[in-house]
Each structure stands twice: as structure tokens, then as C-alpha cells.
């Protein structure tokens with residue numbers, strides 16, 4: 001009875017607090033918010049512009065229009081909070097934005113996904129931020145568990161399944177069975193490192209500086225982990241490091257693939273290491289069930305091929321890999337009583 005009443009007066013949210021993107025899913029409604037994890041602050045301060053509202057898309061828009069006096073801050077790095085104050089401002093804005101729409105009075109119950117390798121101090125930081133952002137009750141859910149649920153893996157059944165979530169800051173690799181993580185590894189190599197590899201390649205090979213956004217565009221447009229389909233080229237613009245002047249050049253997909261080899265190999269090694277640590281019975285199940293990829297990095301061309309040839313297992317990309325974790329938190333909310341034992345933390349505020 002109490003639960004039913006509270007569902008009228010508050011909204012339950014699942015939050016995928018990611019290094020690149022933050023998504024919010026509401027019980028019964030699906031994904032209601034999907035914005036970049038970016039905040040615009042006054043240069044040299046921690047002051048969030050626009051009365052605390054310069055967050056997500058709005059921050060991106062402001063940055064384009066008023067460069068110079070404002071800076072973009074990504075408060076999460078490598079999957080964890082690197083700037084507490086700004087993370088709190090960001091979380092608070094997103095929670096208010098979603099809760100505000102529903103005209104309800106109670107603070108929301110929230111499930112937040114966190115990387116599996118995070119320390120107690122880092123966990124505390126997430127809890128504190130959500131608490132101050134107005135959540136009445138906070139649950140932390142390990143990101144690979146959320147991804148597995150979102151990808152529709154047989155998470156609670158007595159058969160092993162494997163998820164590899166390649167995000168912006170971390171890659172989470174986990175083998176699960178019977179609603180629990182059997183083996184997992186979280187490495188701080190993911191999408192951002194692929195962008196950085198492209199930036200450093202341009203510097204080393206052509207003495208050319210390119211921005212993070214250009215690097216990401218190159219990765220998405222012509223990047224790959226293995227040769228798949230036709231090779232292409234792309235025009236790249238940046239600044240010549242010797243003359244200091246703007247410059248453009250043509251970059252090939254083969255060259256980008258070469259530049260991405262190191263971080264791609266680091267991801268492959270995290271996967272093979274995790275497999276080596278699995279009990280034989282679990283490994284045997286994986287011959288049948290294969291590996292499922294989630295996160296934005298799953299969209300890198302050929303990453304499935306590379307992982308499949310390194311492990312000898314079938315590799316499939318989850319449907320809509322960028323929203324897997326958020327959808328998983330929403331499904332988790334719907335089954336919270338049943339799945340509670342798998343929570344990282346259950347904090348009443």
C-alpha cells in the first residue's frame with residue numbers, strides 16, 4: 001500500500017552517470033533524458049552558468065555561442081567523479097529536470113549505475129551528490145550488471161553470460177551467472193582513449209594539433225578496429241604545430257585503424273584476461289552464449305571481429321548499445337524487490 005502511494009507522489013529514476021553521456025530512465029516510461037555529461041562554468045571558477053542550468057545540451061549550445069569567457073567541464077573522468085561540486089550540480093540539474101516534469105512532491109528514488117572497479121570513496125561521492133541533488137533513496141548498481149540486464153542477457157539464470165561495456169572512460173568486462181558477477185575487470189581504457197590515440201597520431205606524424213571533438217568525429221566516421229568494408233578517407237582540419245597556422249589534410253581509414261591499435265589491444269587483453277580467470281563450467285557456457293558488447297565503443301567498426309578472433313567466441317552487439325545501461329537500470333527498478341540482493345548499496349536518506 002505504502003509503495004503504491006509513494007509511486008503516485010514520486011518518480012523512480014534509473015541514472016546512467018557516464019563519462020560522456022548521462023541518461024535517465026523512469027519506471028514505466030523508458031528513457032526520458034539523454035544528454036552529454038558536460039557543464040559550462042565561468043572561466044577559472046566552479047560557478048555553473050545560467051543559474052545552474054548550463055548543463056548537458058544547454059552547456060554545449062552556450063559554448064558554441066560564447067567562447068572565451070566560459071569553459072566546458074566534463075566532471076567525470078575515466079568513469080569516476082573527478083570534480084565533486086560540478087558533478088553534483090549536473091546530477092541535480094538532471095534530477096530536477098526529470099522530476100520537475102512530473103509535478104510530484106516526494107524526492108525520487110534513484111538507481112545509479114557505477115563502474116565495478118570504483119573505490120569506497122568514489123562510491124560515497126556518487127551517493128553524496130545524489131543525496132544533495134534531492135534523491136530520497138539511492139541505490140548503486142554495478143554498470144556491467146545494468147548493461148547485462150539492458151541487453152537482455154539471462155542474468156538471473158544458472159548459465160554464464162559475458163558483457164563487455166565499452167564506454168567513454170572505462171571498459172567493463174564481466175562474466176555473470178545466477179544474478180551475480182562471477183569474474184569482472186574494469187579498465188580505464190575506452191572511447192576517450194581512442195580519441196586521444198588519434199590526436200597523438202596527428203601530432204607525431206604530421207605535427208598537426210586537432211581538437212577532441214574532431215578526433216571523435218574521425219573515429220566515428222572512418223575509425224575501425226579491423227578491416228571491414230571499403231576503406232575511405234576524410235578531410236581533417238587543425239593547426240600546424242610549426243607554423244601555428246590552420247591547416248587541412250586527407251586522412252585514410254587504414255591509418256586511423258593503425259593509430260587505434262594500442263587502445264584496442266588493451267581492451268582485447270582485458271577481455272582475454274577475464275576469460276582466463278573464469279571457472280571451466282562458466283567458460284563452457286560461454287562457448288554457447290558468446291560475448292555481448294554494450295556502450296558507445298561497441299559501435300566502433302570491427303571491434304566485434306577483433307574480439308571474436310582473439311577469443312574464439314561469438315560476439316554480438318547489443319541492440320542500441322548506447323542506452324543499454326540506462327534501460328537496465330529501469331528494468332532493475334521494476335524488479336527491485338526481487339533483485340535487491342545485487343545492490344552495491346542501499347542508502348536511505
Ligand SMILES: Nc1ncnc2c1ncn2[C@@H]1O[C@H](COP(=O)(O)OP(=O)(O)OP(=O)(O)O)[C@@H](O)[C@H]1O
Nearest residue numbers: 018019020021167168169170191295296297299300
Ligand atoms: N559510432 C561510433 N563509433 C565509435 N565510437 C562511438 C560511436 N558512437 C559513440 N561512440 C563513442 O562511445 C563513447 C560513449 O559511450 P557511452 O555513452 O557508452 O559512454 P559513457 O557511458 O558516457 O562512459 P563510461 O561508461 O565510461 O562512464 C564515446 O567515446 C563515443 O565517442
Ligand SMILES: [Mg+2]
Nearest residue numbers: 018167295325
Ligand atoms: Mg557507460
